[in-house]
Amino acid sequence: MxxxxxxxxxxxxxxxxxxxxxxxxxxxxxxxxxxxxxxxxxxxxxxxxxxxxxxxxxxxxxxxxxxxxxxxxxxxxxxxxxxxxxxxxxxxxxxxxRNEATLERQLAADPNFNGDKVQMSIQKAVAKLPPKQKVVFNLRYWQEMKYEDMAEVLDSSAGSLKASYHHAYQKVVEYIKKDFDMDN
CATH class of the missing domain: 1.10.1740.10 (RNA polymerase sigma factor, region 2, helix turn helix motif)
Structure with missing residues (x-):
């Protein structure tokens, strides 16, 4: 650059x-x-x-x-x-x-958070991820960073980061489905 x-x-x-x-x-x-x-x-x-x-x-x-x-x-x-x-x-x-209700109150009270229920659900789901999956999910999903650049940032291989992102993504989707009671 x-x-x-x-x-x-x-x-x-x-x-x-x-x-x-x-x-x-x-x-x-x-x-x-x-x-x-x-x-x-x-x-x-x-x-x-x-x-x-x-x-x-x-x-x-x-x-x-x-x-x-x-x-x-x-x-x-x-x-x-x-x-x-x-x-x-x-x-x-x-x-x-900290429990989920505390996290929800914190997000709702935060003047810098202007998300809707879906965004709040995503944030709550991401907060439950293990630290490395949380970072990988955020870099890929929110920052749209390339796996090669993520590999440099996290000192890992692009392949393992793809797998980590996939697992994190699945967990987030499952959480959102439960949060919106979409399985019933």
């Missing part, structure tokens, strides 16, 4: 402010929604996005240009999400775990 080269050139030429602004302008919204679809909460997504920027910025000097900048950023963001979800899982295990 031309923007990637421009960001890296600006950074290396000492124009860090311009490089950072371009990085945020080019990838900020995409990264935010990638994170947001995984953690659901707006504030958590913003915090994780900030962490992603800090880690990326501190490591930009060592970025190998054999990878795409956006897949590298997605990998950092995804790792931040995994760390967050694992930490949250431990906290939820030690306290009262």
């Amino acid at each position: 031309a923007e990637d080269k421009t960001i890296l050139e600006l950074y290396r030429n000492g124009e860090q402010n311009q490089a950072f602004n371009l990085l945020v302008r080019e990838y900020g919204e995409k990264l935010y929604w990638h994170i947001r679809t995984l953690v659901l909460d707006h504030d958590d997504a913003n915090d994780l996005l900030q962490n992603t920027y800090v880690k990326a910025w501190n490591s930009l000097e060592t970025f190998r240009e054999d990878a795409k900048l956006y897949t590298w950023l997605y990998r950092i963001a995804t790792n931040e999400v995994f760390t967050f979800l694992n930490r949250k899982k431990i906290i939820n295990f030690l306290s009262i775990s």
